[in-house]
Amino acid sequence: xxxYVVPPLGGFSPTGSRWTGRLKAVLHALVCMFFFFFGTTAxxxxxxxxxxxxxxxxxxxxxxxxxxxMMVGWDIVVLLSTLTLASIFxxxxxxxxxxxxxxLFSMIYxxxxxxxxxCSVGSVQNIMAGICDPDYxxxxxxxxxxxxxxxxxxxxxxxxxxxxxxxxxIQEAVAVKPVKVPPAVEKVLSVFPYLYLGLAMxxxxxxAGFIICQYDPFVGVFRMGASFSMWIFGGxxxxxxxxxxxxxxxxxxxxxxxxxxxxxxxxxxATITPAGCIQCDLCADSCPYNAINExxxxxxxETREQGARRLGLxxxxxxxxxxxxxxxxxxxxxxxxxxxxxxxxxxRIAGEELGRYAETNIESEAFRASDTPNxxxxxxxxxxxxxxxxxxxxxxxxxxxxxxxxxxSVSILRKRTDYEPDRGTCYSCGRCFKYCxxxx
Amino acid sequence: MNKNTKSGRRDFVxxxxxxxxxxAVLSAGRSRSPRLVWQIDPAxxxxxxxxxxxxxxxxxxVKCFHSYSICGYCDLCGGYLRPDAxxxxxxxxxxxxxxxxxxxxxIEMPYYQYTINEDLCIGCGKCVKGCSVFGNGSLYMQVxxxxxxxxxxxxxxxxxxxxxxxxxxxxxxxLLKSDQERRIV
Numbered sequence: 224x225x226x227y228v229v230p231p232l233g234g235f236s237p238t239g240s241r242w243t244g245r246l247k248a249v250l251h252a253l254v255c256m257f258f259f260f261f262g263t264t265a266x267x268x269x270x271x272x273x274x275x276x277x278x279x280x281x282x283x284x285x286x287x288x289x290x291x292x293m294m295v296g297w298d299i300v301v302l303l304s305t306l307t308l309a310s311i312f313x314x315x316x317x318x319x320x321x322x323x324x325x326x327l328f329s330m331i332y333x334x335x336x337x338x339x340x341x342c343s344v345g346s347v348q349n350i351m352a353g354i355c356d357p358d359y360x361x362x363x364x365x366x367x368x369x370x371x372x373x374x375x376x377x378x379x380x381x382x383x384x385x386x387x388x389x390x391x392x393i394q395e396a397v398a399v400k401p402v403k404v405p406p407a408v409e410k411v412l413s414v415f416p417y418l419y420l421g422l423a424m425x426x427x428x429x430x431a432g433f434i435i436c437q438y439d440p441f442v443g444v445f446r447m448g449a450s451f452s453m454w455i456f457g458g459x460x461x462x463x464x465x466x467x468x469x470x471x472x473x474x475x476x477x478x479x480x481x482x483x484x485x486x487x488x489x490x491x492x493a494t495i496t497p498a499g500c501i502q503c504d505l506c507a508d509s510c511p512y513n514a515i516n517e518x519x520x521x522x523x524x525e526t527r528e529q530g531a532r533r534l535g536l537x538x539x540x541x542x543x544x545x546x547x548x549x550x551x552x553x554x555x556x557x558x559x560x561x562x563x564x565x566x567x568x569x570x571r572i573a574g575e576e577l578g579r580y581a582e583t584n585i586e587s588e589a590f591r592a593s594d595t596p597n598x599x600x601x602x603x604x605x606x607x608x609x610x611x612x613x614x615x616x617x618x619x620x621x622x623x624x625x626x627x628x629x630x631x632s633v634s635i636l637r638k639r640t641d642y643e644p645d646r647g648t649c650y651s652c653g654r655c656f657k658y659c660x661x662x663x
Numbered sequence: 664m665n666k667n668t669k670s671g672r673r674d675f676v677x678x679x680x681x682x683x684x685x686x687a688v689l690s691a692g693r694s695r696s697p698r699l700v701w702q703i704d705p706a707x708x709x710x711x712x713x714x715x716x717x718x719x720x721x722x723x724x725v726k727c728f729h730s731y732s733i734c735g736y737c738d739l740c741g742g743y744l745r746p747d748a749x750x751x752x753x754x755x756x757x758x759x760x761x762x763x764x765x766x767x768x769x770i771e772m773p774y775y776q777y778t779i780n781e782d783l784c785i786g787c788g789k790c791v792k793g794c795s796v797f798g799n800g801s802l803y804m805q806v807x808x809x810x811x812x813x814x815x816x817x818x819x820x821x822x823x824x825x826x827x828x829x830x831x832x833x834x835x836x837x838l839l840k841s842d843q844e845r846r847i848v
Contacts, residue, residue, distance in 0.1 A: 270735070270798060271737055272735065278771045283731065284846060285839065287837050287848060289848055290836055348815070350687055350691040353692060354690050362697075363692075370687075377677055433816040485680060
């Protein structure tokens, strides 16, 4: 940073006659007048000399309050203890009320009290930024916020979603009249989190900003302040959340993708029944998230050969889907690269040079003031576009693979004799516990 | 037997996932940083006015700072008076600041002290522009850390046209223009 030459403190003459004071006044006024009219041509470090005060005046101190958010150490403690408590409530106590109270606590603490930042959902971006850019330092808090919920998911399922995540908590709090979403719709919409995750990772890798934070619908509610469009988005999500429980978690949350994978492998997981399932059917409609898998019918609807043939066809479809994804990615080169501010600026500057815009905007004015040659900006923008060119293909291939996996997962018939929570999508919210008539 | 091999495979995949998470964390955390907070580099700031409008807080966490030790204490202050001011006095019609947050006090002939009323300042940067165009640049914008909630990605940094926002260590969270300033926390 540019440091300014500063005259030493003190040294103000303690005495001075009235006449010298008057003389100084006239001189100062003259200097001021001179610069007021010709000021823009002067390029001195300081236009006006620092005055020497006759009255022994010393200037007041500058108020530099320290960061108020210094409770980050506590955040780690609270995160780990709420995760532990949530695991105990879900796996041992099995009481919806306790889980819900912990959810409310998390909403108030992580959301309204700590203003929803940094959260685990957003921490994915910091981790990606840390991996891509060796100079990007990731603080310990963020590392813990990223890894702790995943480790807990590997051990106990998605207890983080159940009672710790503030974004999940606020949706859980408004979900008063949940309706069932048709499973087919649910399956289709559940591709979006993968797309969102892929886009966010691409954006971070290219240095185009943290889109998960930018489009976080509830952080504005926690802070009681957001842009108009984000208020609308957050408000819509909350209103929708009354009927479609946890719309963000199910159809958008990018961190939920990782939790889903980890939870599928979980060592222990919440069960609907405390002992053995008696197939009474009572819990079947209790889950607003379509996360209860019904027992498979005793007679198989198709022969083994038919199933194998379909699976083979789907596996053959994989390369087609991936190629299709890459193709769609290729089509999206321009809009994707426009996520990056430098590309947008370069296009704006080029447009202005070509006379496409009547006026300059704030960005182009700031760029022109910085005296950077246009060619440098264009070269930088081209390099970024290049990077997006590779990234979008990976993104397309990833989405193709995801769709393929989803198709395979709906086509495979797994033998189940009991009602079981789907380990990947179950949020361990505990709604189904009270529907089970079996006593421990 | 079948069940055992299945659970063994599951354990293995779980272990692999744990190693993957650990690897991601280690790789991301290889350059550990101290706790960082957002701050404005006054040398880059162009006073576009977005600090007042793009902060997640209302009013913004960015406010004007005054380094007295580089101030000229002018009567004719480019930060205080509108360019088309009729008179050099404290009349509201003469003031550049829309909220009258920049306050003027007579010290001695011909010097006036300019103080920022932090409660009134909205961080619009009008006075900063005036002071840098006609003055020593002793007025400049800074993120006030008693207000800043330190978002993961600062909303103003995203909107800043001159890339003036950067992260600085929380132990030294201000980029004051002068080292000679007496500071109170």
